[in-house]
Amino acid sequence: MSADTLATVKPAVELEGITKRFPGVVANHDIRITVQPGTVHAIVGENGAGKSTLMKILYGMQKPDEGTIKVNGTEVSFRTPSDAIEVGIGMVHQHFMLADNFTVLENIVLGAEPKRFGTLDTAAARKRIVELADTHGLRVDPDKLVEDLGVGDRQRVEILKVLYRGARILILDEPTAVLVPQEVEELFQNLRELKAEGLTVIFISHKLDEVLDIADAITVIRRGTTVASVNPSDVTARQLAELMVGSELPTPETRESTVTDVVTLKVAELTMPGEGERLLLDDVSFDIHQGEILGIAGVEGNGQSELIEAIMGIRPAQGRIELAGQDISTWSTLKRRESGIGYIPEDRHRQGLLLEASLWENRVLGHQTRKPARNGIWVDRRASKADTERIVRDYDVRTPGVDTLALALSGGNQQKLIVGREMSGDPAFLIAAHPTRGVDVGAQAAIWDHLRNARAAGLAVLLISADLDELIGLSDTIQVIYRGRLVAALDPSDITPERLGGYMTGAIAGTEET
């Protein structure tokens, strides 16, 4: 696209001096962005830089304190998302916005229902959705319940939702975070098609190579302000990252192997029945040795959560689990934790934290029966607070104090607290599920360092991550999980994310290499 054509067309979106303050935080400060029509415009920035807030403002979910928004050259002011929908803006949110108990069709038409004699015209809706899906290559079954869909399908439903409303400007907030490379490629293919049809896409991602791959223009946001607008052909991923944070990029590479031949965790023939005939876990077996990090790769929903929860004793499963030679498969979650299993859950807000409790109480969580939290039947407040202070120091948790409520911390700091907590009490085995998901680069590096150090000290780790670079960089061995089965054991030193993605999606048939 040449500079001349750009100049003659009115920009699709112009944001001028957008400022948004939250109590205590300026999320956006004098933001200026111009998005040309028919392009994919990427916005990058650290966690908490203010990307989502900006997009919510553009979508009418939040009102800016200052600044103007122009869409296709005319100034607009949105009170609600419907106003934004009206002028052709649609948004796919960072977290899925779907009603699980509704069908795909219901989710799509909600808020823009076709009517006939006052009733919902499902026939017309179905026809329109199938049409849209066909033209854009977004295949979905309109009558399926959303709760039965995988992430990729849900993503497509989200995009269809937006297209169904006739949006010409699409906002995608971190759409690739939960997708495997093949799915990402599929998504990008869809985006390119949309672009070819003249739609404008605003795209947010932390994965910079993806950004460079798809974007026609990039805006970098740091601490709520636009710091640079660059052309993807002019920068490398590394330069882009440095623009975002102003510091060196860390890499998750393991240095030398510390794997010993002492088995810490042995999982044998683990099977978990699902509804009907399907097995959620099917004969899963593996060993993790002292000082070893075993990475589990897999598309979300292939049994990772079930595997973790079975090992933690949260969900019942058949089979044997041994910790340091002891059969723990009949033990309660509590006993498993007491005997040295640490657990960094995949969703920190759901399973990891008491958001409305103080940091020190969150330190106690999961350690109720152990020192320093325990003192007979009592909770030892003094010792717990002291130990929380230690975590805050050692793990660089940015907080005013240990009495602060957990919800006042940013995501990265919450995660560091959880990592610190789970590393306390000398675990022999740690489950780390997406330990750096949604965490910015600085915190990411710190968490990786902690994992590596603990591994060097003999910790066995089960690492589950959607970030394949992280998985390849940290693991000593990688197992691929597909439909509840371990289908391949791979050596991280000679695997690429693409090949790994092939195994994860079943595109490459499972072979036992190593």
Add this chain to the structure above:
Amino acid sequence: MPAGLNRALLTVAGAVVAVILAIAICSVAIIIAGGEPLTALTALFDFGEAARAQSNSIATFLNRAVPLFIAGLAVAVGFRMNLFNIGVEGQYRIAAICAAYVGSTFTAPAPLQITVIIVVAALVGGLYALIPAVMKVTRGVNEVISTIMLNYIAINLAAFLVRGPFAGQRAEGELTVSTPKLPDSAMFPDLNFLFEGFGFLPPTRGGGLWGFLIVAIVLGVAIWVVLERTRFGFNIKASGLNSPAALASGVNPKKMVISAMVLSGAIAGLIGLPEILGDRGAYNSNFTAGLGFLGIAVALLGRNKPVGIAIAALLFAFLDRAQGALQFADIPPSVITIIQGTIVLLVVVANEVTNRIALRLEERRAAQQLGRNTPVEVNA
């Protein structure tokens, strides 16, 4: 801790505003009814002329607060972990009749006799609460419905027991059915000496201050300690704030449901005892009903914390006491119920608002101390 103090101050301010608003709303109602709001207000504080009337009024006020407080505690234990024990009503009835009956079957030295009665009441209340708990953990039955159903069942069961197996002797022409009279050693010593201590005329027994007040205070402190300082209390709090997180931390949700429900039921079992051991000396068909439902309001008003519940119980009791006084002032006593309902509603609204303000402040403070609120200067 200034943040905590701030919050407490905000809460109190909110509550005060709410109470004042509630009184204002009810004043309007009183004016519509053709009454004088000021008269009504004085009636609230009118504890009588004579010294004896005053001590009677104080005793009435405190005696009413005691069961309300216990009921609030019982409800709160469940509510703290999002377990809605609507069944306190049924639990205390069954517990009261069983305790009254068991207590009447033997005579022992007072401390022993009273202890046995209290233990039986707690046991029966706990056991009755075990039913919905077991139904919930084994079959997933929603405790709201099961406890509502069990309330009706308890009422009928109590009616059956008091007329049938547990019926006591009655004087000719006496129509109230009742369990056998408790021996004197079962009656809880009253606290009327306190009045003398404060220079009031002591009321006579029956109209006096029930000794069970002491048990209630001890119970309140014990529950506070359990909830705020022990591991069990921590687990309850964790389960209430975030049950998946509690589960992942090793808290067994089934065990928690059962133990919290049983604890709640055991406390509920004591609700009827102040009345039985302080005044009636038996369970009969006039036994005060509805305390379980009021307990819900009291617990919620007190934000499920013992101190708050105590304040809420005292407030409710204070208002209830005025029912007679209001009638002397020719004002419909039902304004009390309206005031109570309005206060509950307004206080929780105020709570919500102040809570939000407090969280905001806390976030802002955290952000300020971390210096996150200053955007970086950018050299483009």
Add this chain to the structure above:
Amino acid sequence: GGGGGTTAASQEPTGAASSEAPKSDLKVGLAFDVGGRGDKSFNDSAYAGLEKAKTDLGAEIKELSPSADGSNRGDLLRQLADAGYNPIIGVGFAYAEDVKKAAEEYPDIQFAIVDSASNAPNVTGLLFAEEQGSYLAGVAAATKAESGHVGFVGGVESDLIKKFEAGFVAGVKSVKADAKIDIKYLTPDGDFSGFKAPDKGKVAAEKMYQDGADIVYHASGDSGLGVFQAAAAAKKKAIGVDSDQRQTVKETDLQSVIMTSMLKRVDVGVFEFIKAFQGGAKGGTNTTYDLKVDGVGLSTTGGEIDDIKDKLDAAKKDIVDGKITVPAKP
């Protein structure tokens, strides 16, 4: 909610200003049963007696209603006592214990309790022989019911209402020993919603009429409305309770089904007690208002039982003379 009943008796509430009444320093306090003043029933009947005392005896009166759960009954008595009222009357057997306690605390004050016996020195029990009145209702029902099938609907299965049942059954049997009597209570003792459930009363009575009952006697407070409705629908008869319901029930279509009502003159009891107190009488006794003193009886509005007047009078005479002892328990 002790009484099964509806309205006050036949006498006019006198609206006369108290200035016209003879002056006296009589201060009478009265505490109602749950439901309170204005329930058109038991409580109002008691109030009628109190008001009569105001006009006839020049008494200063104060009446208090308890809270919805009745937990402050004892407190109300004390408040009245502390405010200098003497005598003080508790309406309903639920006051039994509280009156007893208050009487001990205030030995200088005279108390009365409606519907319950007492043996305290300063308490008078005002009892009503509901079973005797119900006996007459039973006689009337059995005589009028051609099918020999009658019914009884009780509001709450308390001992008080069982007195009604016992008397009614005895009365019916005295006429037709083989009569079929359907008996149904709406709620158990302790659950007073049975006095406030016209729909349930209707269902219960409907069944009786469908099974062939000709006349149903109710002692179920407001639930009796349902009984009357069922009677009207089945084109059969019913017997009211407490007050002359043919007068107090305003719906004309229901009035005509009320063959008679079993009167319970709480007003008489209350007034007589106050009058006796003024005359210097002391407590410690129980006064039973029975057929002999017309404390109970049958109403004749509508004239539907005029034809069997002789029979009823005979039964009444036998009871008054002690030839028949009516059981008070079923």
Add this chain to the structure above:
Amino acid sequence: MTRVRKYHLALIGVAALILVMSLVRVVSGETDITSSGTFAAALLLAVPIGLAGLGGLWAERAGVVNIGLEGMMVLGTWFAGWAGYQWGPVAALAAGLIGGALGGLLHAIATVTFGVDHIISGVAINLLGPGITRFLSEVLYKEGTPAAEAGAGITTSPAITGQTWTPSLPVFSDGPDLLGKLESTHWFLLSDVAGIVRGLTHEINILVLLAVLLLPLTYFVLWRTSFGLRLRSAGENPWAAESLGVNVYLIKYIAVVASGALAGLGGVFLVFVSTKYVEGQTAGRGFIGLAAMIFGNWRPGGLAAGAALFGYADGLQLRSSTAVTTFFLFGAVLLLIYVGLQVRRLMTNDLAGQETKRYTLMAAAVLGAVILFWLWLTVDKLPNEFVFITPHVLTLLVLLVASQRLRMPKADGVVYRRGEQH
């Protein structure tokens, strides 16, 4: 496809139920099990419960838990009585609806606007409802007021003036009353069906008709219109709805106010039955309605079944204390049917693994059947207190069997704030 099958299954279920009832009726000789009277009573008692349940359904489908139904119902009764005696049944209907709706509005203001916990607000409304009505009675119905002249007391309003219409199914249930004649023959099955149909069609209150029509209407509105989709989305995922431009606050307001109005309608129905407002006549039906709704899995059909079960059990116990003992027989037959089905499944396909559990279950079922049968044989009459609780016990038993299939709206009871996802 699946819907058709579900519908057929329901029909077969009902047919089987009637067959078993008929059987039990013949064996026990208790005609009231299927008599038209019992079914008429069941209808009468089920309707207010069903209306309260519908109220709960509307609120909870929009994500607002409404435990204040009882209080709203009380408001409905009072206003219906107050307007009814002055201006007749239509005014009573309107006033009752408005009274309930006002309660709903209060609940909406507290929960939706101020974000108060739904249970708390509901409890407060349950306190306020009786308080306000009592106060209004004390002011408007006290001695000397025109209302008191017309027959009001503090606990009752004057009777509603004017007639309400009670239609019957012509020829079959009225006039020649063919069904009534068939019923009185006591033939196996035929008379039972006749009794049931006649009970449901003979001289029914016009409000019953309205209430019954409200069930399919609710289904239609909530599941077949765009408004319904939006309403349910507010109960499943309000943030998603908000992001699509649905005004979640408005939807919740409408739903909760409608919920209050429906509860109020339940109150109106009670007033129509008793022809006047009677203090305390709701007697906890709001709670039972809530239970019926949960019992019915937050669906109109299920709710109707829950209310019907409750109404039937209550009607039967009111009509005949002895008929209630046939529930023992009924339970025994059901257990035997269950065992039969299990045995057949064992014969046809041998599933390994869960055998021991299944055998224990079957053994327990057989034992239960024997005990129930023995109870039926030996117990002639239960103490009244146990008769009264029949509906409650039945509800508990059914829940024990079925409650694991229940699924409430995902965001039910969640305090929703615009722009704040949790």
